Amino acid sequence: MPVVAFRDGEFSPLSEMTVGIETTALHYGTNVFEGIRAYWNEDIEELYVFRAQDHFKRLHASASIYGMSLPYTVDELCAITRDLLTRNEVREGVYIRPILFKSDASIVCWNEGLKDSFVIYDKPFKMFSGGLKCCVSLWRQVDGNAAPVRAKVGGMYAARALARHEALMLGYDEAIMLTSEGKVAEGTGENLFLIEDGKLIAPSAGEDLLAGITRASVIELASELGMEVVERSVNRGELYVADELFMCGTGAEVTPVTAVDGRNVGDGEIGPLTTAMRELYLDVVHGRKDAHMKWLFPVYGRVQ
Numbered sequence: 001m002p003v004v005a006f007r008d009g010e011f012s013p014l015s016e017m018t019v020g021i022e023t024t025a026l027h028y029g030t031n032v033f034e035g036i037r038a039y040w041n042e043d044i045e046e047l048y049v050f051r052a053q054d055h056f057k058r059l060h061a062s063a064s065i066y067g068m069s070l071p072y073t074v075d076e077l078c079a080i081t082r083d084l085l086t087r088n089e090v091r092e093g094v095y096i097r098p099i100l101f102k103s104d105a106s107i108v109c110w111n112e113g114l115k116d117s118f119v120i121y122d123k124p125f126k127m128f129s130g131g132l133k134c135c136v137s138l139w140r141q142v143d144g145n146a147a148p149v150r151a152k153v154g155g156m157y158a159a160r161a162l163a164r165h166e167a168l169m170l171g172y173d174e175a176i177m178l179t180s181e182g183k184v185a186e187g188t189g190e191n192l193f194l195i196e197d198g199k200l201i202a203p204s205a206g207e208d209l210l211a212g213i214t215r216a217s218v219i220e221l222a223s224e225l226g227m228e229v230v231e232r233s234v235n236r237g238e239l240y241v242a243d244e245l246f247m248c249g250t251g252a253e254v255t256p257v258t259a260v261d262g263r264n265v266g267d268g269e270i271g272p273l274t275t276a277m278r279e280l281y282l283d284v285v286h287g288r289k290d291a292h293m294k295w296l297f298p299v300y301g302r303v304q
């Protein structure tokens with residue numbers, strides 16, 4: 001059975017879903033999207049979508065910032081997701097990509113009359129383990145007055161791809177971006193946390209960064225590990241003296257950073273609090289923590 005995807009009200013094989021070369025979004029990055037994950041719990045044979053409602057709320061916010069029209073409510077988007085994953089008989093961890101894009105052909109970057117198309121599809125996605133060696137990018141985060149950093153819009157990722165490319169060319173795994181004011185912002189697709197004297201320090205959501213759903217989850221989970229959370233501005237130099245550092249995001253989950261700009265973080269090994277947070281997070285997303293079942297959307301409707 002071919003893997004299907006949803007487009008503008010209908011399911012059809014993903015492999016047959018195409019866009020024309022003149023599609024406006026392809027030229028100008030005019031799309032808003034989300035990255036969502038679903039986790040397979042082998043013990044009870046259930047697939048859990050993590051914080052689906054929050055992701056779809058953010059998609060609505062991004063669409064509204066860009067004046068795009070998303071003709072489904074958050075609940076309808078959850079139902080479409082369940083339908084998609086059920087039709088594809090998903091029994092493994094997957095990444096879910098909803099995308100709303102300017103789908104008409106146009107040579108000008110914005111026309112009020114341009115049609116928006118909505119697609120959602122899923123892909124198998126493996127977990128990443130190990131530590132990242134990062135550099136601080138020479139490319140700055142796009143200033144919030146140049147473009148709204150809160151919106152998850154395709155065009156913004158061209159700047160992030162540049163920073164990621166720079167990191168990879170220099171032999172690092174990932175880039176850390178500073179704001180235009182020189183404060184620590186985030187990774188190219190992840191938020192960043194520092195650990196100092198047992199405290200969790202997060203670059204403030206008031207900086208120009210995408211304050212992620214995983215970041216919010218980690219902040220809520222910190223108290224379970226007895227960690228105080230401080231949200232504030234962070235200077236580059238603090239990255240070099242933190243006891244532990246980690247990145248987090250839907251794709252990255254909780255991923256340790258073991259070196260920055262060639263300097264070891266702590267002793268260069270994955271730290272104990274990062275390990276504890278990673279384990280707790282993975283338990284939560286797989287539905288192994290009763291207290292956090294509210295974050296999970298069961299696809300097959302089995303109750304524990």
Ligand code: PMP
Pocket residue numbers: 035160186187188189190191210211212213214215248249250251
């Ligand atoms: N920052 C950026 C730039 C991202 O692309 C992402 C991934 N969506 C994140 C942070 C983390 O966000 P979330 O935890 O919601 O996936």
